[in-house]
Amino acid sequence: MEGVDHLASERSRAQFDVEEMKVVWAGSRHALEVSDRISRLVASDPAFRKDNRTSLSRKELFKNTLRKTAHAWKRITELRLSEEEASRLRFYVDEPAFTDLHWGMFIPAIKGQGTEEQLQKWLPLAYKMQIIGCYAQTELGHGSNVQGLETTATFDPQTDEFIIHSPTLTSSKWWPGGLGKVSTHAVIYARLIIDGQDYGVNGFIVQLRSLDDHLPLPGITVGDIGMKFGSGAYNTMDNGVLRFDHVRIPRDQMLMRVSQVTREGKFVQSNVPRQLVYGTMVYVRQTIVADASCALSRAVCIATRYSAVRRQFGSQNGGVETQVIDYKTQQSRLFPLLASAYAFRFVGEWLKWLYTDVTQRLQANDFTTLPEAHACTAGLKSLTTSATADGIEECRKLCGGHGYLCSSGLPELFAVYVPACTYEGDNIVLLLQVARFLMKTVSQLGSGKKPVGTTAYMVRVEQLMQCRCAVQRAEDWLKPSVILEAFEARSARMSVACAQNLANFANPEEGFLELSADLTEAAVAHCQLIVVSKFIEKLKQDIPGKGVKEQLEILCNIYALFLLHKHLGDFLKTGCISPKQASLANDQLRSLYSQVRPNVITLVDAFNYTDHFLGSVLGRYDGNVYPKLYEEAWKDPLNDSVVPDGYQEYILPMLKQQLRNARL
């Protein structure tokens, strides 16, 4: 059976050019070439093998990750990889590690908040990994509320130093990745105190460990915060705890791009606008949305392939059984996730553009679009990570019992992924920010202030409050204009309804708190509209390749009509569509599932994931699932002996016991 493609007949049914779809997914021919080359490089290197990861003890697991990161760094330097290639390589090694924070948070924080001199001093050291850094913001007592951080940085004019201190237990830094065991340095956030006055939270570069023997420097207590969700999973990361006992750092280690402290202890705001930090947030969140499409597509790839291999019921006269992917219940759970993966990919692509746009405007001192861009990225981060976390678990369930085995790859994918709903902004807290922005937008509609960017549709609010959906036949639901109008009307009406209800409160802040659950729903409606509209925009582009655009159109319609079905209450309550139109949408959705069915295996092939990266017996490219599941099982350490360790002490006496006392 080795070498046979069990999914060949599925692949031969595809109605589009998979190679061209790969380009669309990757973003460009160049991106595809790099991804393809680097992922194969990683997959073919035995040092990067992923087996056994889930049955290792914490220490073994962690050491193994240190080995892999060292090897990755060796390959990156030996092969003289570009920054893009190096980052792809770390991605395909597929193991959370301190390097993620070093490259993804420590360096960007310095870049964003450091002065020219600070960049010149610190970046070369960091780029060459002569120092290893992490990002230490969260404390035991404060995460979401950054302004409530308790760590202090008190200026000592005598010595021209800051004294970094943890005044309470809850001020202990808690969670930073890479902090516990590896980082030599950290960007930490602390309240700046000068002469008894509190100037709020600022960033500082602090050395934590000696570069000679890796021991914590005097006054520093540092360690790992313990096991996290899952086996393997995020436990390869040393999320850490850190306490300062009056640790002194030179004044020039405060990140001073936006505010400075002078030699005399004067606090000075620079003329660099504070909004700059938003730019960095837009950047980080854009990468999170891109990661969401990766994680979701990975789970979908596994569940789709396995659903085509798995047969259950429906055999007539002893013939083969039905592939579970042919059951409509399976399709109605799986295909919307496939569509979501593509939808998130394209909205992520658009966010990349948005970041460039924002950056250019910032350089031109144009801050007009910044609040909108900020709200939009916050919302999309929340929407895509929540949907991805739920989607991965749904894919696991779609694989029946076998999805519960680590060899399916899905448990670990879930456990590694879920914190994305919490870090870089708790998803509910983010939705509340979006809602605040929406309420502001609505309240200003009368004032002549034009809504911009993704809220531009609000300018047509009067029309959207009244429009009636024109759908008469199921096929009408295929028109982008019809879909767009329904989603715009739903979102506008929900926002306006919230605004009206808020107006009933004497104290607007109290009203916001009281109605916050409704407000988050309005925010979700707005964000879903963004994703749908960016998918539709994408399809207006010229997309080459036989059948490629047609498949994407089907996926776009599936995504939209699936959301309409899921949130039907919103659409009906606000009168955007009628019950009859809802039922036509449902009919159309079923028909779209049948249309996409022959193409789904090839649509997941277009992600171009290697078997190494997928790390799933169920998701193997060749569909040779059963022999490989069987083979994997025997590798478990428990199978080292037929009779388990503990038999003599614990099982044998039970079997041989003569029960005199028992009542049983």
Added chain:
Amino acid sequence: MEGVDHLASERSRAQFDVEEMKVVWAGSRHALEVSDRISRLVASDPAFRKDNRTSLSRKELFKNTLRKTAHAWKRITELRLSEEEASRLRFYVDEPAFTDLHWGMFIPAIKGQGTEEQLQKWLPLAYKMQIIGCYAQTELGHGSNVQGLETTATFDPQTDEFIIHSPTLTSSKWWPGGLGKVSTHAVIYARLIIDGQDYGVNGFIVQLRSLDDHLPLPGITVGDIGMKFGSGAYNTMDNGVLRFDHVRIPRDQMLMRVSQVTREGKFVQSNVPRQLVYGTMVYVRQTIVADASCALSRAVCIATRYSAVRRQFGSQNGGVETQVIDYKTQQSRLFPLLASAYAFRFVGEWLKWLYTDVTQRLQANDFTTLPEAHACTAGLKSLTTSATADGIEECRKLCGGHGYLCSSGLPELFAVYVPACTYEGDNIVLLLQVARFLMKTVSQLGSGKKPVGTTAYMVRVEQLMQCRCAVQRAEDWLKPSVILEAFEARSARMSVACAQNLANFANPEEGFLELSADLTEAAVAHCQLIVVSKFIEKLKQDIPGKGVKEQLEILCNIYALFLLHKHLGDFLKTGCISPKQASLANDQLRSLYSQVRPNVITLVDAFNYTDHFLGSVLGRYDGNVYPKLYEEAWKDPLNDSVVPDGYQEYILPMLKQQLRNARL
């Protein structure tokens, strides 16, 4: 801080008698007394400590579980515990183990399917644990479709034996808990073959391992199938793989209560009705629903207590911040889960009654209610396990970053719980069974055949198709009759709509497949109605204790109105309620959240869980979260040394490397 109750002020606000609520939750004073006594016994015994479980390697973890089960058995026999007490003890030890299957599946299977002689021979051995058994049905290739199992049991008239054989790779038994390393015996399911003819799937008792040295008997290959979801979690269980190479067993080891094979090789159906197996299923599923309320209440208890301890934002002039439990978004996610836990508890209690009822009827040869009871338990199993799995993960997210730590107890709770959505019937496959029963019920409505039990409301279908909800003010939504009518109308209308759509298909079977996604939604609507109506019925009972009934009424309303909000599309689409009424329901729901708020800590205290059982730093009874989180962290094996193992080989060289080649 040790010994201080940080939640005392919360507890003093409660408006009801917590001791009486404990009785309601436990089911009776007797049940509470037993639970309370046994849970304290377990909690106070150092041999049952649960710490470090998540950082152990697979082998250490498994051996530790063997130790605990042996100790539990020792205590059970020493203390001469009753069957009820013994089962409580295993429950509070809180670690999946082979004994779960021995007591929960092996023994019940023999009881249900064995003849009198077989019970007399096998049960005493099993009760004394002189043999250890498991339940081996599922194979690598077949789980849901039991009729497709491939293992064969061929009768050999020469020797009066069955030859048990695994003819293909996919016929390998796969998943049975306790099979891999511990069980000496199994009830296995195989196709009965006599004289070349296939008599379908039957059960057989097979010895797997020698009682002397625990080695697998000749012809038997057995092992563990490897790591599953989570660290710790279900990896304490030896789910196993098993292959037979022409293994012979005596004829009298076929379970012959329902069908027999005679000495001459004749296949005989006994006059015991086949429906008997439904009785066992009702029993097993009733325990699963009870387990759902336990698992969900546990997660809710943790998230509720922590939400009262955690403060974030909202500080005015440096005062204390807002408890996150006071945010309406937090309430709208958490309080419905609290209400669900109570709802599932009561529907589980009712299922216990249903099982007794079914058993009595079976004994009286009355099979009329059996199909309805079977559909109802299938649906409730599906509904409660899905809601519980999702609910646990929601509770974890409600705890922000700290919920991702194993010390929160929530990751392990989730990982252990989720397979309940898959085993004992995949939740979607079960909903399809419910849907089939509903369609049959609807189709027979005209025929004079009266719907029974939980489908009795269907008799009023004409009225339910037309009734109009009478709600005019938010308070109207508090009336049980109003709620009941809305849920009945929704369910009836969805079922009838499905039946009408099915009628458009020439081939009903094809129609069922095509519309199956809609059908599962109708099934869910029906099952939610059952839970709501059983909660309402419970409240008609006499419930003593100050304020107890009032709190339960609030919870019942929260449960119903939360479902109404979540599935608003169903209610609006079928015209059961108007958009205006929906909005009043929403207002009422918000007000209910405020009403229950002062009581929530005490409502979770009523579960009467020990800190040992909860296994969560965040859920501690005394709310002393931060010092204990900090303490826990340092116990991780990674903190054994300040400088991590691997520093010399992997970190130091990176820091000291002079990069000549790198492009960076």
